[in-house]
Amino acid sequence: MLRATLLAAVLLCLTPAVAQAADVRIYFTKGEQLAYVERDLPAGVEPALRSLLAGPPPGLGTTIPDGIKATVKGTRIDFTPNLEDSAALAQVVYSTATGEDEVTVDGKAYTRADFGPKPYKEPKPPARKVPAPDEPKQVQTRLVTLGYLPSSAVTGTYDYRTMQAVLAFQAWSGLQRDGVVGPKTLAQLKIAGRPLPLDRTSKGRRVEIYRSRGVVLLINNGRVVRAIHTSTGVGGDSPDTGTPPGKWKIYRKELKSWSVPYKTWLPYAAYWVGGWALHGYADVPPQPASHGCARLPMPEAKYVYDFVSIGTPVQVI
Secondary structure (H helix, E strand, O other), rough: HHHHHHHHHHHHOOOOOOOOOEEEEEEEEEEEEEEEEEEEEEOOOHEEEEEEEHOOOOOEEOOOOOOEEEEOOOEEEEOOOOOOOHHHHHHHHHHOOOOOOEEEEEOOOOOOOHHHOOOOOOOOOOOOOOOOOOOHHHHHHHHHHOOOOOOOOOOOOOHHHHHHHHHHHHHHHHOOOOOOOOOHHHHHHOOOOOOOOOOOOOEEEEEEEEEEOEEEEEEEEOOOEEEEEEEEEOOOOOOOOOOOOOOEEEEEEEEEEEEEOOOOEEEEEEEOOEEEEEEEEEOOOOOOOOOOEEEEEEHHHHHHHHHOOOOOEEEEE
């Protein structure tokens, strides 16, 4: 009897361990940050990867291409075609490698540390220029009156900040957005009024983000304090690189916020929900170009950051 018991114990020790199901964090995108869901999965790279490739729940996005194929051997993952997008790689590595663990994707080893912050450098505006108007100071003064520039921006030089203000004015006025103060823009500047917000009755400060126009309105007691050019998500309403519409409140502010999936700094970031934020960026083109956030010209980003507080209402339109 004793020998049988000992033999059973030895056999038990030699039996290969069966992977136990556990809560595994699977990472998707929410704006320009990662967000995870917990799923009851067996341990190992392959179950986590299969769960990731199955797609996100409602409200989250993914940057992994539809229809991509993958084979897994241990901690090695090979995609067909190769997975090259930084955000997609971040989703895979964060979902399949925990802590300091390493996973090999398409022949290259990664850990989560590969997506950590790099040294911060203040973004610089692009070098490209547009023709200056004959009287830059007059244009700047008029843009101040209409709320597109602060009075401190009247320099007499047609600089990047002024060009961005002109883009905002053109967008709000329904003109071609090229940053050039041509005859149509000059004529509209003479007759235009300060932009009117959608909500003119609310008390206190609020923000309205107009995606199709590419304009952010900063509002205080129903009056527009500033109108600022913006570029929102290329994905429209979708959580996959889009800027979904809705009403929220600022819940987090970071002077220097790091985007893990896109491996970039988001200076003066004010988050309204998940990973969607108002933040500074080097270039703010006259069309949607972000991964979901509302990009702001760097000269205006600090102004917006200082204007909002935790709890400031934000409406995306």
